[in-house]
Amino acid sequence: MLSLAGCQVLIQASSATIPAYVMQCSYLRGRILDGIDRVNRNFLWGSSESLKKIHWIGWHKVTKLKEEGGLGLQTAKGRNLALLAKLNWRFHTEGDVPWMQVLRKKYCLGRRLNATNPTSLPCSSLWAAMKKGMGTFEKGSRWLLNKGPLRSLIQGPLSREANKLEVKDFMKDTGWDWNGLSVELPLDIQMLIKATPIAMTSRGCDKITWADSPQGTFNLKSAYRIAMGHEEVPKFSASWLWKANTLPRIKTFIWMCAHNSIGVRSCLMRRGVCAEAMCPICQEAEESILHALRDCPWAKAIELLDWLSRNGNKRSTSVTLKPPWEILFLFTVWNIWKSRNNFFFQRKRLNQQLHMEVLKQSYEFLHCIASPRVMTQRCVKRIRWEKLPDGWMKLNTDGSVIGSKGVAGCGGVIRDDGGNWISGFTKRIGITNSFMAEVGLKGGAVVDVFSNAQYVNNVISPILYDCRLLSTRFSQIQFHHCYCEGN
Numbered sequence: 001m002l003s004l005a006g007c008q009v010l011i012q013a014s015s016a017t018i019p020a021y022v023m024q025c026s027y028l029r030g031r032i033l034d035g036i037d038r039v040n041r042n043f044l045w046g047s048s049e050s051l052k053k054i055h056w057i058g059w060h061k062v063t064k065l066k067e068e069g070g071l072g073l074q075t076a077k078g079r080n081l082a083l084l085a086k087l088n089w090r091f092h093t094e095g096d097v098p099w100m101q102v103l104r105k106k107y108c109l110g111r112r113l114n115a116t117n118p119t120s121l122p123c124s125s126l127w128a129a130m131k132k133g134m135g136t137f138e139k140g141s142r143w144l145l146n147k148g149p150l151r152s153l154i155q156g157p158l159s160r161e162a163n164k165l166e167v168k169d170f171m172k173d174t175g176w177d178w179n180g181l182s183v184e185l186p187l188d189i190q191m192l193i194k195a196t197p198i199a200m201t202s203r204g205c206d207k208i209t210w211a212d213s214p215q216g217t218f219n220l221k222s223a224y225r226i227a228m229g230h231e232e233v234p235k236f237s238a239s240w241l242w243k244a245n246t247l248p249r250i251k252t253f254i255w256m257c258a259h260n261s262i263g264v265r266s267c268l269m270r271r272g273v274c275a276e277a278m279c280p281i282c283q284e285a286e287e288s289i290l291h292a293l294r295d296c297p298w299a300k301a302i303e304l305l306d307w308l309s310r311n312g313n314k315r316s317t318s319v320t321l322k323p324p325w326e327i328l329f330l331f332t333v334w335n336i337w338k339s340r341n342n343f344f345f346q347r348k349r350l351n352q353q354l355h356m357e358v359l360k361q362s363y364e365f366l367h368c369i370a371s372p373r374v375m376t377q378r379c380v381k382r383i384r385w386e387k388l389p390d391g392w393m394k395l396n397t398d399g400s401v402i403g404s405k406g407v408a409g410c411g412g413v414i415r416d417d418g419g420n421w422i423s424g425f426t427k428r429i430g431i432t433n434s435f436m437a438e439v440g441l442k443g444g445a446v447v448d449v450f451s452n453a454q455y456v457n458n459v460i461s462p463i464l465y466d467c468r469l470l471s472t473r474f475s476q477i478q479f480h481h482c483y484c485e486g487n
């Protein structure tokens with residue numbers, strides 16, 4: 001018998017990935033996609049054709065990301081669309097390989113594009129599959145520099161002239177100029193365009209980038225999110241559990257508790273499986289999850305705190321050898337639950353020595369599985385503006401962004417060797433993502449990027465070219481990272 005955690009790993013490792021090979025270049029029929037989902041769903045909860053079991057948590061929740069309250073599994077449809085978006089990405093980025101030349105000559109020439117209804121013309125299954133993935137691809141990709149059509153940024157009606165315009169049409173030598181457009185652009189689109197990094201010098205290296213990826217390259221996970229229409233969802237309040245120091249099967253158990261779905265009577269009643277809500281052990285209160293794990297007199301009999309101090313203190317004097325509270329607690333919850341189930345289904349007597357069992361398991365886990373904690377020593381460091389050698393000047397810059405995708409700004413101050421003000425600047429950058437804020441604006445990474453000439457990043461390369469070029473105009477220049485308190 002596999003636990004829920006075991007089934008989850010098996011699905012991720014085998015049954016969800018087997019169809020991926022076919023999905024890379026064809027769009028499967030809806031019936032097949034549903035069938036794949038059904039097989040995975042049934043396997044996860046232990047159902048089969050003949051034996052139906054309760055699916056405690058809905059498939060739409062299971063297929064969310066772990067931080068959003070799911071198990072991180074993927075639906076077949078979303079995965080198929082994401083893989084086809086990848087095919088589109090390769091079509092746009094891989095240069096002139098033969099398969100692309102064939103497709104381009106066949107489907108991207110003028111006569112076909114100018115036909116009255118180009119989407120309904122007959123085409124190969126590969127091209128049909130690519131068209132399926134195109135929506136996801138277009139939502140996820142951004143043209144870097146100034147080549148992309150304005151259409152790609154705007155949803156909703158545009159006038160015929162505006163439809164033909166490209167983003168570059170709004171760029172003048174002095175900056176962006178919106179006067180050429182008959183309609184007023186929404187502020188957020190203006191901000192998005194404003195935040196696109198543009199090189200002053202090396203024009204002509206137009207590139208397409210993947211919006212949500214740090215390197216600007218294709219990212220299957222983010223493509224899946226886009227294909228499934230994921231919006232920013234509130235963070236799952238119990239997402240700490242995936243980082244908890246315990247066994248995977250206990251994690252999935254806590255995950256089910258967090259969704260208020262385990263086999264206690266109050267949950268069974270909601271599903272119409274059971275008519276009686278009273279706790280069958282004590283007959284005193286409704287059997288809710290909290291009752292079963294904490295408030296039931298039998299669970300209380302374990303006297304958590306009491307046995308913890310009695311057993312925890314006498315073993316050894318070394319602090320690191322004792323299981324910490326977070327490990328003990330989760331093992332306790334798990335064992336109470338297991339012991340209740342044994343009582344119901346296997347008619348075993350309630351284990352009065354449960355605390356010893358918990359302690360044994362925790363010790364085993366601590367010494368065999370958990371990685372020993374390395375004690376880190378903290379040292380206090382004084383951070384301040386450092387004085388310079390004679391004749392040097394220092395430019396301190398920093399930037400920040402509101403939220404993970406929001407309005408960003410940056411600024412800087414130039415001072416001489418004595419710390420006297422020489423000049424300063426501030427700038428509104430527009431709307432950019434947190435990556436641009438982190439690497440484009442925040443200190444540490446920038447220094448690494450400068451010192452590594454081989455570094456390639458589609459998103460920030462225009463800025464990088466300019467910075468490298470400008471830095472050659474100084475006779476001596478050094479880049480250092482400092483904490484923002486030292487600015």
Ligand SMILES: [Zn+2]
Nearest residue numbers: 279281282296
């Ligand atoms: Zn009870």
